[in-house]
Amino acid sequence: MHLAQKYGPDVSEELLEDHIPEASAPSWDDVTIDHALDMTTGNYSSAGYQADEAGPTMSSFFLAETYTDKLTAALSYPHKAAPGSIWTYHTSDTFLAVRAMDDVLEEREGAGSDIFAMLRDEVLEPAGVGPDSLTTLRTDNAPTGAPFGGYGMFWTxxxxxxxxxxxxxxxxxxxxxxxxxxxxxxxxxxxxxxxxxxxxxxxxxxxxxxxxxxxxxxxxxxxxxxxxxxxxxxxxxxxxxxxxxxxxxxxxxxxxxxxxxxxxxxxxxxxxxxxxxx
Known part of the structure; x- marks a missing residue:
């Protein structure tokens, strides 16, 4: 919502494959940031309610520490439906949306821009949040890693x-x-x-x-x-x-x-x- 306020609501319709090179497989064609945030990518193992979230792929995603391993798990679901048609909950889809939004931000504001830093500096701090809730877990256990997006923050x-x-x-x-x-x-x-x-x-x-x-x-x-x-x-x-x-x-x-x-x-x-x- 803050990216849209800065650069227009069309950012939500940008394709994941245009911002995440690893998402160039045919199964991710036409999947937008909005689809990922809506949990309607069309890529899933089971359409049963919360079945995938409790399944082995999500276990691999949650346990992965490196960026490569986490991204690989997030992109590993098979293609089964057109984007926007079937809801299947995956925390990993939020991770993908955040990765794409991070690249959108870098395109607009330059290399080194960070989507969580933007959230912290331009939304959370002006709203009076902090300091305990102004950090997040990142891949590789590193301050320069990718923010998890779907989880990893701590709230008072x-x-x-x-x-x-x-x-x-x-x-x-x-x-x-x-x-x-x-x-x-x-x-x-x-x-x-x-x-x-x-x-x-x-x-x-x-x-x-x-x-x-x-x-x-x-x-x-x-x-x-x-x-x-x-x-x-x-x-x-x-x-x-x-x-x-x-x-x-x-x-x-x-x-x-x-x-x-x-x-x-x-x-x-x-x-x-x-x-x-x-």
């Missing part, structure tokens, strides 16, 4: 609350400056009815768009929900949820026992008056 309560506020209550404005592209932000937060992303599989279908999940709510969930609405949320391994409520409030929980229960929170948030912005 204060910092995750500020990021949530930046997204939902402040509408992407930090330090008085629009740092997140409004159009992509609206789509990510389910505010754009023409771009709700793709519907996931699993027992509870969600929307998934630009790395954000979303769940629909209606009077069938709670009589107080007189008009249908959607709650976008970020979800992390083991039991992490950051839910971004339509009224501008937010809710976060970090746990490690695979509990993702936060539906009751939505009813409590619904009692609040709208926050500033949002």
């Amino acid at each position: 309560q204060d910092d995750i609350a500020k990021v949530a506020k930046l997204l939902v209550a402040d509408d992407g404005v930090a330090g008085g400056t629009q740092v997140l592209h409004p159009g992509l932000l609206d789509a990510s937060l389910q505010r754009d009815a023409s771009d709700r992303g793709i519907t996931t599989g699993g027992p509870t279908p969600f929307h998934y768009n630009n790395g954000f999940w979303a769940r629909d709510f209606s009077s069938a969930d709670n009589a107080a929900f007189t008009s249908p609405f959607s709650v976008p949320f970020m979800s992390g391994f083991g039991g992490i949820t950051v839910a971004l409520m339509p009224n501008g409030s937010s809710y976060y929980v970090f746990s490690d026992n695979n509990e993702f229960a936060w539906r009751d929170v939505v009813a409590e948030s619904n009692k609040l008056d709208p926050m500033t912005g949002g």
Whole structure:
């Protein structure tokens, strides 16, 4: 969203193969940054809900320390569907998107530019985040390695609350400056009815768009929900949820026992008056 704010939203439609030389195989033809962020590359082993994420290829990806090994694992899924058609969750797809975005940044700002440094300096710090949450794990266990993208950051309560506020209550404005592209932000937060992303599989279908999940709510969930609405949320391994409520409030929980229960929170948030912005 910050790249799009700086260089236009078309950056999301740039092809992975144009920015990652190793992605030049036919199976990655026509796969865009947006497809990778939506988990719709069309390359997967199983379309079962979260089956690939728990499979051997992702184990190899997570355990790989070198850039070459991590990239090789990320690109190893077989081609099975047209890009944009089938949702299959891979943390490795976010890694690929970040690698492509890093190259987009280098093209615009020169060699040595770093996508995480841009995020830190131009988004997180203006939003008041830090210092504990201004670093990330990188390949090769080296400060010059590639940022993992899909994981590898460490959050304090204060910092995750500020990021949530930046997204939902402040509408992407930090330090008085629009740092997140409004159009992509609206789509990510389910505010754009023409771009709700793709519907996931699993027992509870969600929307998934630009790395954000979303769940629909209606009077069938709670009589107080007189008009249908959607709650976008970020979800992390083991039991992490950051839910971004339509009224501008937010809710976060970090746990490690695979509990993702936060539906009751939505009813409590619904009692609040709208926050500033949002």
